[in-house]
Amino acid sequence: MSVRVRFAPSPTGALHIGGVRTALYNYLFARHHGGAFILRIEDTDQNRYVPGAEAYIIDSLKWTGLIPDEGLGFGGDYGPYRQSDRKDLYGQYARELVERGHAYYAFDTPEALENARQNAENFTYNFHTRRTLQNSLNLPATEVQRRLAGGEHHVIRLKVEPGEDILVRDLIRGDVVFQSSELDDKVLLKADGMPTYHLANIVDDHLMRITHVIRGEEWLPSTAHHVLLYRGFGWTDTMPQFAHLPLILKPAGNGKLSKRDGAKFGIPVFPLPWKAENPEDSFTGFRDTGFLPEATINFLALLGWHPGDDQEIFSMDELIRAFSLAHIGKSGARFDYEKAKWFNQRYIHAADNAALAAHIQPLAAARGYRSDLPFLTKVAALMKERATFLPDFVEQGSYLFGPVQVYDEETIRKKWNPGFQPALEALAGIVSRTNPYEAATLEEQVKQFIQDQGLKPGEILPLLRLALAGTMKGPAVFDMAVVLGREESARRLAEAPDHFNRAMAETAG
């Protein structure tokens, strides 16, 4: 039987990075085994539905390259892949379970249950308490029929028999045993006719022929109920295998990573930006922060999984080849943003200059900067060794796109002296004259000049850099001068003394 796995997010808002990792592991598992990766939208809670969330999920998968073989927006033979579009199906199955004696109708109102919770500490709807509640197990059959026919408020609950051990075989955690007496009679079909997660999940996994359920650890406790459902339906022979992933924890403090942690720690916890009417509900993502999708994937892959050796940089193909559920850890993994940055830096360094230029183009254009690819390719080559994020190219390299905005005052104070004015003017002359206009020849000429004048490199080179860039941080000066171009470089050198003098005057005053 060929492997079929699904990623089944709920469209309740932006998909956070933990969800992306779950999708990634499902994707890698499917690809590794030559199976299918399916996207299913679990929108059974009408109250929590958020418009735009579905599109966000799909866009996120596309950005990260986790393209489903089947699913909402991707076609496939097992649709529809949105649970609200399958609503009628679940009612039938729920009623079938009632007929089979594994579920029952319950007429208790939310208020009545709320009341029961108030009166009894730790109230649960189970084999014990259900005897005193309003359900088809207690009410006379005629009464049940009457209420049903009258369209009275009701749900369908799973009938959990007490006194059984329920074994969950987990591919990551091993065997986990639950006592059925501890389990509650979960609602399967809600009063609005929609299924709960538990029912919809089992029905769809069965109908979609899912072979492996790879999901977050938060689902482990309810897996016992799911096993009971497979039994109730008589589907145990095709029950998927389970693998519960360790959670991603907050960068600091306690608890699992949550949506709010992005703002709290000043880091992205979403793949893409999410804009909501309320600014507090809007988030930045990895993409707009300037992460490359490949770096994001690589980072996420290693958050909870390891290859078994010391390799850390993985292409998607390499991940697919190396991936195995056996190498997924059991304990929660703390979100390490420093490591994420390191991955991005590595990927930017290794990236092709033309490819980087394409990434930089929209950023340059947005600032009104020159944004032709040949030029941006040169900028990429010049700057990529010190970029961590994509916007670094236009932010740290702003002087490559236009006039120097700010000259570093401290360097002016330390290095500038009006006596160097003739030297800078001479440098402008060298820049205008040097042929060919290349870094190596330029360097040779400038150093020759410094030597001929009896100056020290440490006196002149910093001024050269400052004149061209305004800052002491940056790429090799002569390479920079070449990218700036002969005319622009000469102009900056010629005008620099004025800027320096003015800055000196201002600090003095």
Next chain:
RNA sequence: GGCCCGUUCGUCUAGGGGUUAGGACGCAUCCCUUUCACGGAUGAAACACGGGUUCGAUUCCCGUACGGGCUACCA
């Protein structure tokens, strides 16, 4: 509270009855470089605790502590 899962450097992790407990991020120092980075080298840094089992436990078992998840007509 109950149920379930987990616990190796600050972080991600390898390892597994006898190891100098390995790698990576971050940090520190040095080298390279008259910038900032990259790169290279070096260093500090861990088996939660207590009992067993064993010749020997970080590794196996049991407790404790701590952390996490679940406990909805949410997923």
